[in-house]
Amino acid sequence: MKQWFSKWVGWVRVIALMGLLFGLVIRIGDPHPLATLRNASFDLYHQSKPRDLTPMPVAIVDVDDRSIEEIGQWPWPRSYIADLVTRATAQGAVAIGFDIIFSEPDRLSPAQIAEDNPDMPGDLATRLAQLPDNDTKLAQAFAGARVIVGQTSVRNVAGNRAEKRDMADAAHALIGPDPMPYLMKFPDIVQNLPALEANAAGRGMFATRPDADGVYRRVPLVMSVQGQIRLGLTPELLRVATGGGPFAVRTNDAGVEGVVLARQLIPTARDGTVWPYLTPSAQSRYVSAADLLRDRVPDGRLAGHLVLIGTSAIGLEDFRATPLGVAMAGVEIHAQVLENIMAQTLLIRPNYTIAIELVTTLVLCLLVIIFAPALSARLLISSSVLLLAGYVAVSYYLFYDKRILLDPSFPVVAVTTAVMLISTVNYLREERKRREIRSAFGQYVSPDLVDQLSRNQGSLTLGGESRQLTLLFSDVRGFTAIAEEFRDDPEALTGLMNRFLTILSNAIMEQKGTIDKFMGDAVMAFWNAPLDNHDHPRAACRAALKMIADVESFNKERLRAQKRKRVGQKRQRSEKRQPWVSVHKINVGIGINTGQCVVGNMGSDTRFDYTALGDPVNVASRLEGQSRYYGAAIILGQATAREVMNDFAVMELDVIRVVGKEVPETIYALLGDETLRQDPRFQTLWAVNNEMLAAYRSRSWDKAEDLLAEVSTSLGALDISLQEYLDMYATRIADLRATPPDAGWDGVFSSTRK
Template sequence: MKLFLWFVRRFDWARALATGLLVLLVLIRIWDHELVQTFRYNAFDFYQQVKPRPQQPFPVTIVDVDDRSLSELGQWPWPRTTIADLVDRATAAGAVAMAFDVIFADPDRLSPENIALDNKDLPDSIKEALRAMPSNDAVLADAIARSRVIVGETSIRQSAGAAPQRGPGPKVEYAFLGPNPEPFLMKFPELVQNMPTLDANASGRGIFTVRPDSDGVYRRVPLVMMVDGQIRMGLSVELLRVATGGGAFAIKSNEAGVDGVVVARQLISTDSDGTVWPYFSQSSPDRFVSASDVILDRLPPNRLRGHLVFVGTSAIGLEDFRATPLGLPMPGVEIHAQVLENILGKTMLVRPNYTIAVELMTVFLLGLVIIVLIPKMGAAFVLVLTGSLIGGYVLISYLAFQNERVLLDPTYPAFSAVVLAIFMSTMNYLREERERQRIRSAFGQYVSPDLVAQLSDNPERLILGGERRPLTILFSDVRGFTTISESFKDDPAGLTQLMNQFLTVLSDGILSFGGTIDKFMGDAVMAFWNAPLDEPDHVRLSCRAALKMLADVQALNEARKINRRNPDKPFHLIDVGIGINTGECIVGNMGSDTRFDYTALGDAVNLASRLEGQSKTYNVGIILGSETAKHVRDEFAVLELDLIRVKGKTEPAQVFGLFGGEAVRADPNFQKLDSLNGEMLKAYRAQRWADAESLLAKMKALLEGMAIDLEGYVTLYADRLRNFRETPPGTDWDGVFIATNK
């Protein structure tokens, strides 16, 4: 029973339950229920309502069968001869091409032969005359043949008496740039086509079908789709294709779906299903000309010259209005016109495949931040934190829309953060008393767990003083940390997060090989081995820890490079220098009667700190003192670097570089490199500059096939040799390099 109570007291039920809730929220987003979609779409609509696409002049015009046209020319449908007149006059007015957002699926009931058939009381002579006249459909077909006309096709509604599907018309050539995209495209089961005589004379055929979202709003338009197993193009892009020469089109795709459609030598980016998100502007009368003005020749001069023309209807009785993100209904033909305007102006909204991953990651990261931080903070902080996280993300979402036209869902991550914040705040309130009872001394947060255990068993050791013992001391520091800090001047939280990341990486390397972390000094770390517990193998363990630290920092750099938020911003690598030295030290509790630390003091500590500073001079990640190198050079890949006199010391110190473990040490190339390096240093110290340069060249050639980075070291000695050739150091030179920096 006592064991069970001990376990319950230490298990953080609030965080465990919150983590389960977070997983549930992520799964709900993956499921993407219709309600979740509706909130997301409404947010995207709100963005467009706040900042609709600015009105710009484009060569796109809608010839509108409006109420005035119906009052002047009669009810719809008009005789096909009237439509033919419309085509001829628009072509004569300079229209480049025109697309019909209407369909002519049945024969014209007003054709002469149909009048003769339907009026049996007419004299036979009149009937014969009527039958001899060309049909209205033939007249329209001839007009279509004289122009560049795209006939519209649909697959959603089929009016009573509409002609059945007649099969594909002339094939448009297309290509796949990538895997077969057909499984990802929107699919429609049926196709209602125009009269064969019209279809045969058309320059193109475009689908004007647009499906609304679940709430009835038309936000997306397919550019390519599958209709009864055939790949077909939408009306807008088919008009663009025909107007630019009628060449082939291509569908660019990847394993995740469609990337875009290549038409008129430009790539139009799409969603993975081949749809686009038009960036809507307000409905404008400037887009429209009345069909009666075209037919009755009342257009202003050059109104249609050079324009791409849609023919559609805004007449109230014809019921072709659609709900749009801007909140007001819009004629269906105007949606197609806005799609074409977006293509021409390159203003299409985009929702790339990665946005879903970003939204899921945001839900997850916001949730983790709330789960981790809220149990430790007060109510005011909870409100500020939650509001800041949500507000910051919503602002990022809006700025992505405003500046990049990227649609990033602001609703679900914000909703998830609110749910988790409420849950964690409730848990905070319920366990406040229990948390107070679990508070322990903060002493254990500042010293190693081993030391805490020793002090618990031997309280008499909690006094000032220390003992002399051999230690291996490690100092690490980040090169160029000032530059890195400056890049985060507008993001102190990001700098804190980065520091926590790489200090955690360095700490893990030290602790995983039994080291004691003495202190953190900004971006620097001091650690030692063989205290407080005895560790006979402390020299080797420190070297293994240093190699792991460099490897882990390199992995951290790779992860940062992949996951950075702004790829255009300069990226600064974290470059760590490490100095290791072994020697006698005083280790114990140092400080005052009221405040002290468990630390190490001594000449060996000072030299380790100086060695770390020299890692930048030699451009080597790990520098070893001579005592450390003596213990490990037969097992690890160690090269002598120099004989230096560090700042603050009079005696010269032999320094070495650590480049790897046993595998690197056993490499024949490394052994040859070690031999060449030793001979080069002998020639250098003997002032045999030519021999040293020759050996240095051999080292450089050998290094080209090795993974060891000694470019900075070789360059350093090449510069020294060149300088000494010009200004010899004199016969009394002892080969010692005097280090002027720490």
């Protein structure tokens, strides 16, 4: 039972499943970070394809900056507002909605002016008091038209008003369960003057709330105000314009489904809100209030239109952040909602959408959890990317073609987290295998040492001697990916590494080197001990070049064998797979350094190794690690380079402080043997590279950048790839140009990576 669980279920899958369930619970709670990420995704959709602007019978009479400049400062006398209503009705407006509230008496009414100016002559004050009140004029204008007054909310029941009035009831019907638990709730409202409310054909709320990031993405179509169900301003305007009948709220077990208005169902989210599908702000929607008051509006401009009266003047601050990434006048957002309702172009996010998203996330994550442990790292990543790209493509298609909002963010985050978790566990497992390989090969010693010990058994004692050594460290790049391919066949991995290490060992021993130890896929070797070798720097370089050449031949041989295997399997399906065949190319990095070391038998009385110790050993190891960052297969320390640069193609790379050392080290790339050293093209490369480094260290950034391009050309002429080296210096030059170093900068690079 335990073996079955380990093979087919495993702790990796159990942990991933527990994490998945936890993530689904978090999504149901919908914390702010998830909601913000989801909303940002919808904003990107919205910005990539805003709604097309099409002519609609909706217009805005706008108190804009030009109107303020021409008519006078705001607020205007209510008689001007009455004139706007009268003129818009005369133009043929079907109904008029106000995105403005008139909650206080007009202080510009004639009687109020007389009261506010006690020094006014008595006869003038009496005559002013006898003139019609501005609010009365506005109420009379309302009575002669279809006007919907706007109402807004206050923070609490008490508000900040001296008087609280009950609001008029709104006739409606309920289809399904009670919607009140789901609706946005406003405990109280600010109403217009009683005379205005009494003469209005309808009353609509223009209160709404932004999302946590301050963006207005949703507008409540229906809401709870003082415990009553009320319509927003735009649906109330449409209700009055289409006859003024009652509306209905349809609900299901998930919440509000929609509002039935003007004999059509307007779908909403579960809380009664809708997602407007916006166009960029369009001047074609606007009619300046000044133009309407001064009879400059063409006849018929407002005929058959639903008209909203609001403000966009800068000083009145009625602008709202929108999903399009730009602020828009609040009255235009109302106008666009009205256009969406009339043209049926609202964005759709039904109340059951979260269930679809949860099920989709569950299915995608289960696919990853089931198959990921059996896939290679490359196949896992590529298949996950394709899976997620497919889901995001479906989500965007639903928005683009159907206007349906399906969250693309949470499933992507959940699946990515699952892949990272499983990949991390797989990586740790392969690292454990690598340590086991290092431990197994660490029991062996070099043939030269065995030969010496057989002649002098008395040397099997602890201790060492000081010698000038040249040390070589090599390691395989991307060993985890190679091990991942053989996860089900460890014997094949062992066979592959045995063949590979044999190739490296042969190259070292041909040059009379001593193999200190194998550490999994890594090799440590040195020259001039235990056997004397006065040419040890050159011997190490010859061995390194042969190692690189032999590994390249080994890769080609494996590729040919892979092709032969495939042909053979077509003929004999039962043929056993060759354990050493792999599709992964093996790349080796090598570091070489020369210096004074202590070499001898090191360890305990019961277990010891013949090895070398000293600072040059550590530097050689660090140089091997740097090879991956500079793109050079072989990197030499400065002591080795000084000895061999007249006989080998050696190019300076940098002056660095390797990890763990304070003294800088000049490092070099070993590119080839004496034949390449004598090639005129290499001579050109060597000279240009030295000039580039000199310009870089003298802070001549432009010159260094130009010379770096010449270095790239010279490398291309020799068919040598050092792209990482070129990219590194290009990045450094750009960074130093942008942020110049201080006066004490010496051009030394301090490496933080081994």
